[in-house]
Amino acid sequence: MIPTSQRRPEDQALESPAAAGPVQVQITDAEFARVRILAMRLAGITIAPSKQALIIGRWGGRLAQHGLSTYDAYLALLSSAQGGAELQVALDLLTTNETSFFREPKHFEFLKKEVLPGVRRGARLRLWSAACSTGEEAYSVAMLLAAELPHAEWDVLGTDISSRVIKTARVALYDLARAQQIPSDYLRRFCLKGQGPQAGKFRIDHGLRERTEFQRANLNEPLADFGRFDVVMLRNVMIYFDAQTKERVLKHLVPALKPGGYFIIGHCDTLAGVSHGLTMCSSSVYRKAQQ
Numbered sequence: 001m002i003p004t005s006q007r008r009p010e011d012q013a014l015e016s017p018a019a020a021g022p023v024q025v026q027i028t029d030a031e032f033a034r035v036r037i038l039a040m041r042l043a044g045i046t047i048a049p050s051k052q053a054l055i056i057g058r059w060g061g062r063l064a065q066h067g068l069s070t071y072d073a074y075l076a077l078l079s080s081a082q083g084g085a086e087l088q089v090a091l092d093l094l095t096t097n098e099t100s101f102f103r104e105p106k107h108f109e110f111l112k113k114e115v116l117p118g119v120r121r122g123a124r125l126r127l128w129s130a131a132c133s134t135g136e137e138a139y140s141v142a143m144l145l146a147a148e149l150p151h152a153e154w155d156v157l158g159t160d161i162s163s164r165v166i167k168t169a170r171v172a173l174y175d176l177a178r179a180q181q182i183p184s185d186y187l188r189r190f191c192l193k194g195q196g197p198q199a200g201k202f203r204i205d206h207g208l209r210e211r212t213e214f215q216r217a218n219l220n221e222p223l224a225d226f227g228r229f230d231v232v233m234l235r236n237v238m239i240y241f242d243a244q245t246k247e248r249v250l251k252h253l254v255p256a257l258k259p260g261g262y263f264i265i266g267h268c269d270t271l272a273g274v275s276h277g278l279t280m281c282s283s284s285v286y287r288k289a290q291q
Contacts, residue, residue, distance in 0.1 A: 024060040027052055031071035035059075038075065039094055042087075043161055044220035044245035047094075058093040062086070092162040099133040102140045102181045104235065107264055110285060111141070115231065115262060116148045124153040128229045130219060130253065131237040132158030135169025135204075135212075136178070141233070142208045143186045157226055159217035169214045172204035219249045228258045235284075236266035243274055250276045259291040 027035070032052050039045040047055070059074065066086075068074050077083045078090055102108055119125050125145065129138040138158035145154040160166055173194070179187055179202055190208055194201035204212075217223055219234075232253055238246055254276060257263060263278055263286040265271065271278075271286070278286035 024056055025063050025069060025071065027056055027071045031075070034075055035071065038078070040242075040245070042220070043091060043094065043218065044241050044249065045094060046240055046242055046245075059090065062089065062093070088163055092164045095160075095162050095165075097133040097160075097162065097165050098236070099136045100181055101136045101178060102183070103137065104267055105181075106267075107233070107235070107284070108140065108144055110264075110282075111144060111231070112148060116145070119149055119152050121151045122153075124155075125149065125231075126154070126227065126229045127156050127231040128226065128233065128256065129156060129158040130217075130232060130234040132160050132165075132169060132214065133162075134165045134174075135172060135214065136174075137233065137235070138169065138212050138214070139172065139190075139204050139208060140182075142204075142212045143182070143190045146190065146208060146211075147186065154211065156212045157229075158212065158214045159219075159226075160214075161216070161218045161220075163216050166214050166216050172209050173198065173201055174203075176200055176202055219252060220245060221252075223252050223256075226256060229256055229261060230258055231262045231264065232257055233264045234269075235264060236268060238265055238269035238271070246271065246274045247276075250274065254278065254288065257288045259288060261288045262286070263288070 032055065035055055036047045039047050059071070063071070063074050066074070066077065068077070078087045127141050129141060132138045135158055138156050142156050145156070158169055179191065182191065190205045191202045192205060194203065234253065241249065254263065265284050267284050269284065276286070278288055281287050
């Protein structure tokens with residue numbers, strides 16, 4: 001083997017077979033079909049027929065961790081009495097957690113211009129960031145509410161099916177690179193720059209963290225009673241659900257909206273062909289009827 005110091009750049013990725021990592025277990029068509037059924041049943045997630053490599057990439061390490069040689073054996077573990085904790089790990093690995101601060105800024109402009117001016121002095125506004133991932137959406141809303149509602153009470157709930165991302169959201173510590181989309185005045189007011197061991201990171205201000213709660217919740221199942229909300233945000237999630245799952249999720253979420261409350265989905269999402277009982281305000285904003 002050529003010593004590392006003598007290799008050309010184009011040779012850097014070449015290694016002898018002995019240096020390669022463990023061979024990943026391949027998944028059969030029958031096993032993959034069972035994984036797709038499990039993902040739909042537990043989380044309402046539709047896994048495309050072409051995504052076998054995704055499952056191998058995300059679950060392959062778990063098979064190695066447990067010394068298993070087939071995906072059927074791993075599925076058996078997940079359905080066993082001892083598989084509860086591993087089932088949560090498997091779900092965490094299946095879910096997509098792409099997010100960012102102030103993602104899709106038109107929704108924040110809508111809240112600022114159309115919703116928040118109507119909040120009366122001394123009133124309380126409640127907002128639910130469903131499928132909140134690692135917390136960036138929930139904290140973005142908290143910054144907006146803190147800046148725009150100095151005369152009113154407010155609180156934010158963030159929920160996600162993944163217990164792993166909920167833990168990250170509660171810690172509220174992020175890489176500085178993720179702060180690029182935060183308005184500069186919000187960054188100064190609501191974010192603390194890390195020092196020493198936390199250099200290169202920032203943390204959400206304690207005051208905002210106190211008013212932003214995070215809980216695990218599977219929107220595909222009956223939900224705990226979190227109370228009622230003026231705004232529910234479920235953005236960039238519906239795209240992963242089929243029509244039946246969308247209706248089931250909306251059946252769980254819409255009752256949590258106060259009369260006149262707003263339901264906001266992502267610009268890539270759609271509720272077309274789904275029964276929900278809401279009035280469309282724009283392509284991604286819906287409203288519950290006043291009573």
